Amino acid sequence: MKRNNLTTAVVAGIAGVAGIAGLANAVELNPDGIGEVLIYPYYTVNEGQSTLISVVNTTNIAKAVKVRFLEGHNSREVLDFNLFLSRFDVWTGAIFALADAGLPGASAGAGITTSDKSCVDPQLNTAFWGDLGDGRKYAAFLPYAYSGGSPANGGNDDTGPTGIERTREGHIELISMSDVVGDTADAVTHINGVPDDCDVAAALDVGDADLLPPTGGLFGAGAIVNTGQGTFFSYNADALDGYTIEDLFSGSESVQPSIAQASSTASTAVAYVFDDGALIQAAYNRTAGQSNTNPAIDAVSAVFTSDAIFNEYNVDSLAGSNTDWVVTFPTKRFYVDPQIIGASGSGIRPFVYRFGQVVPQRNGLGQSCTQVGVAVYDREERTPTGPQPGFSPPPPGQPPSSLCKEVNVISFLALPPGSAAPTKSGVLGSTLVTNVNPGSYTSGWARIDLNPGAERHQLRPSIDGEVFNGLPVTGFEAVNYVNRNQTPGVLANYSGLFRHRASRSCQVGDALGGPACS
Structure with missing residues (x-):
């Protein structure tokens, strides 16, 4: 246990000079709002509202990011996809009620729409995305992670509501899985406002040489807006920095990575927690290769x-x-x-x-x-x-x-x-x-x-x-x-x-x- 009044940067510098480089990487809730993991605490589409989200890459390194939407009862996932941010890129989207958009046969559920050109996987030209008819693509949120009957019979019911209405409120996670370099970074770079070749990004696989451990540099924002009433509730996303020393890339078909995969060394996840101006360093055991069951989640919870x-x-x-x-x-x-x-x-x-x-x-x-x-x-x-x-x-x-x-x-x-x-x-x-x-x-x-x-x-x-x-x-x-x-x-x-x-x-x-x- 270590507690002092030094800033994280100073502690990291001392750790590096002392030759204990493992202490230089630790999960912190960055007060400046920039990091590797972004938590947007709330989205809603109720009462005619929609929720706008944005993420900005402040660095000259391309990023592969998992975008995940979680419903509010038990945080079962309702949608995710991979996003590839080029150097200094911005991606934006809007969560909306399907019925409010007048979609034929729309249910009481929610979805995400975007007109952004950044590469995503599944790609915008696939059946994963529908078309709103005005150039915007959308994907409907899905109930599969919390419905389908008893787990004993192959379903995912968790005893909570099983209707599509459950997708209408929740929160959002963005996890920077990898830094992207080489030919892939060039492929996702915009030329005259359009990425050069999103097929290259969609073909990436775990262990590709163009994927490196993430180095952060993301910030995000959300806003709950009701255009009819004229209300606008905006917030900055929480930013976790120093989250991982590992490349966490997974394909768009995978529900990994999760925020339980913090790593400071091969065997520990360390949290830096500021308490009344002082810094507490708390280390938790982790098992390399584990995901959701990893006790490293305690390092994330601590901050x-x-x-x-x-x-x-x-x-x-x-x-x-x-x-x-x-x-x-x-x-x-x-x-x-x-x-x-x-x-x-x-x-x-x-x-x-x-x-x-x-x-x-x-x-x-x-x-x-x-x-x-x-x-x-x-x-x-x-x-x-x-x-x-x-x-x-x-x-x-x-x-x-x-x-x-x-x-x-x-x-x-x-x-x-x-x-x-x-x-x-x-x-x-x-x-x-x-x-x-x-x-x-x-x-x-x-x-x-x-x-x-x-x-x-x-x-x-x-x-x-x-x-x-x-x-x-x-x-x-x-x-x-x-x-x-x-x-x-x-x-x-x-x-x-x-x-x-x-x-x-x-x-x-x-x-x-x-x-x-x-």
Whole structure:
């Protein structure tokens, strides 16, 4: 265990000078937003919205990138493809509701559309992509990873919803699999705005000499837009840097690589975690060649783990305001999904229950519930007397204030006593919703405690015994104001998005109050 006040770059430099080059590569959540892996915490196509995404290659090295879309209940994959970014390239796409595009026979599902020219595999001229009739290509999201009947009979049901509607909300991963050099880099380079020869990229295979371990340099952004209402919620993607020393290339037919494949050396995955200005270095065992079952996922979880998140809310009827919080657990499936951890037993810490595990009054089918604490304050330091507000109504048969999905949307609603909470959130129209009623406190801030006394959440110990308390989390607040008085007959919307703030807690050993990581 190592903790100091040096920056990652200085630590890496010292490691190289000292001859311990293995310490120079470690997973970090890059505060500058550039890295090898990008996490977009939320997409939605509900209520007439679409979600725009972009990724930028800031380097003069071409990249092979896995683009993956994950639904919000249990993060089962709904689509992926390989993207080849040329030097200094940008790729953009939009996630949309198929029915909103007026597609013949369109269902209630979602899809991705793009007019970008960058090389992809499957290629844009194949049956994988449909045509919207205006030059844009699209691919529909698919339910196969969570449907098809019982796993015992060859299906993928995970006890959650099996309808195509499940594809409408979730989050996104982009993993830089390889740097691309040689003839392949030249082939994906744009000439007069068009790649030279995408057939060369599509023919790449694992182990090709033009594929090298990735060196990062990507940044990304997302935006949830409703053109009819005039709302626009934009965010920067989380960027993991120092993710791997290995070439992770896989073909477009493969669901690999996964974010569980972090590697700092052949046998370890190391996390750099900043805690109150100090740097904690935590190493976790890994087994070369393993993918989803690799314990190296703990290194990725460590950089996201917080013991509490904080943000503001506003639900003032006079201001016409509503607030949603998106709370995404980007690594949760590696601790709860029966396809990954096995179909028996409980979840793996820091999560408690396997997805779909039936535990009376604790967890049920289509859920992996995690208790959290909720504290609400107004702008004058006041908090409700008596019990703090919890989620209303709580998930059926579950303890109060449980988050039961991989992507959760907390809707703040000032409801009259006895009123039934709506089934969609107030801002984003999310069906992955839980509700917090702040009562008479219509504006202020809140804290979500991710390591409450009622149910402890702790990441597994590192090799040297560091234990991070809480849950791996990312997300943001989305707030919308509706001004009906700006111009007679004109509805004015003002939207804003603010990333969550967080606190961290780490000690040596499982016992709370033990020696701090130092």
